[in-house]
Amino acid sequence: xxxxxxxxxxxxxxxxxxxxxxxxxxxxxxxxxxxxxxxxxxxxxxxxxxxxxxxxxxxxxxxxxxxxxxxxxxxxxxxxxxxxxxxxxxxxxxxxxxxxxxxxxxxxxxxxxxxxxxxxxx
Amino acid sequence: xxxxxxxxxxxxxxxxxxxxxxxxxxxxxxxxxxxxxxxxxxxxxxxxxxxxxxxxxxxxxxxxxxxxxxxxxxxxxxxxxxxxxxxxxxxxxxxxxxxxxxxxxxxxxxxxxxxxxxxxxxxxxxxxxxxxxxxxxxxxxxxxxxxxxxxxxxxxxxxxxxxxxxxxxxxxxxxxxxxxxxxxxxxxxxxxxxxxxxxxxxxxxxxxxxxxxxxxxxxxxxxxxxxxxxxxxxxxxxxxxxxxxxxxxxxxxxxxxxxxxxxxxxxxxxxxxxxxxxxxxxxxxxxxxxxxxxxxxxxxxxxxxxxxxxxxxxxxxxxxxxx
Numbered sequence: 001x002x003x004x005x006x007x008x009x010x011x012x013x014x015x016x017x018x019x020x021x022x023x024x025x026x027x028x029x030x031x032x033x034x035x036x037x038x039x040x041x042x043x044x045x046x047x048x049x050x051x052x053x054x055x056x057x058x059x060x061x062x063x064x065x066x067x068x069x070x071x072x073x074x075x076x077x078x079x080x081x082x083x084x085x086x087x088x089x090x091x092x093x094x095x096x097x098x099x100x101x102x103x104x105x106x107x108x109x110x111x112x113x114x115x116x117x118x119x120x121x122x
Numbered sequence: 123x124x125x126x127x128x129x130x131x132x133x134x135x136x137x138x139x140x141x142x143x144x145x146x147x148x149x150x151x152x153x154x155x156x157x158x159x160x161x162x163x164x165x166x167x168x169x170x171x172x173x174x175x176x177x178x179x180x181x182x183x184x185x186x187x188x189x190x191x192x193x194x195x196x197x198x199x200x201x202x203x204x205x206x207x208x209x210x211x212x213x214x215x216x217x218x219x220x221x222x223x224x225x226x227x228x229x230x231x232x233x234x235x236x237x238x239x240x241x242x243x244x245x246x247x248x249x250x251x252x253x254x255x256x257x258x259x260x261x262x263x264x265x266x267x268x269x270x271x272x273x274x275x276x277x278x279x280x281x282x283x284x285x286x287x288x289x290x291x292x293x294x295x296x297x298x299x300x301x302x303x304x305x306x307x308x309x310x311x312x313x314x315x316x317x318x319x320x321x322x323x324x325x326x327x328x329x330x331x332x333x334x335x336x337x338x339x340x341x342x343x344x345x346x347x348x349x350x351x352x353x354x355x356x357x358x359x360x361x362x363x364x365x366x367x368x369x370x371x372x373x374x375x376x377x378x379x380x381x382x383x384x385x386x387x388x389x390x391x392x393x394x395x396x397x398x399x400x401x402x403x404x405x406x407x408x409x410x411x412x413x414x415x416x417x418x419x420x421x422x423x424x425x426x427x428x429x430x431x432x433x434x435x436x437x438x439x440x441x442x443x444x445x
Contacts, residue, residue: 061439061442062438062442062443063443064400064401064404065445066399066401067401094399095397097350098349098352098353098397099395099397100348
């Protein structure tokens, strides 16, 4: 059977376009996922950290916030992280969850930064 | 993923009082910061401690130094098989001068009682301690006398002794809020101990670092520590898991769970918090629960379970703490 060159070229073009569309979609999804959320409540920031932590350490299911922050501190690239502010953030959030401070008094930015840094490592 | 040594990021919240006490005891007792901390937690939670360890690892010295730091009265009783309840509690003695029976207080009338080698005493003597430990009072011939406040029993037992000992029954073990296993020191600590012992150890080096007013304040603060429903639910779940685990013959009693919450509150106060966090529970659960649960022997023989301490740690790894 004679090979129809036009048909092959057409097929290859379609496959190429489909491949580029998939790559573009993947890139857009990645960018969307990596985008720092502009305004997160402390609960959302900690939920985001929890999700990230679980994806990095899937074997650790029964962690506390303090344990998670301490374990994250052991990761090589995060050695220079602002751990004191992370710790403060954890303490504030615990004070909100189990004590009596208001949710808006929690500075969740350090934990959000930690979650993003952890996700880059994942 | 490459993980380096976990950084210590807890120092900022470590309580100043806790640090002061540990530093003071460390003048005489080397490398026992964790044990000092547990003793202080237990004292604030109004509980009693069972120290288990071989002879010669500074259990008595630690108890003495601890009470000296807090400016509390301390007495030590060496338990022996021929001991009588009277030797601890005291009794009525006839006074020839006024021809009346007078109550002579035993060594139990103190703040901190070191019951050395408690498992050497007969069950009658051991049970004489029960009322004192539970109700902070003693009753002799129908007359009840209150014990001083605070009152804490620090009992020691040697795990290697099998001859001539009377193992503590579950009911008495349950009276001890915590059990602390005293292991051998690390080689670095041991060389420090040897160096320290080149000159004579002097308890006079230790001075009180917490006044009685400060101590009373801590007791009051402990009562006010908030425990959220999530934390209570977590503790209940731990208890339920200990009872449903097939490797455990006897699970944690409700009293054990109550005491776990109490020690968590005391730990919160020492961390300068007025609320309990799940880490308090995780940190102390092994010390409060391990001597109360009985690991099933068949499970041990089949290799399904190790010591009660390891089983409690596994339980903590199964129950999700609140977040």
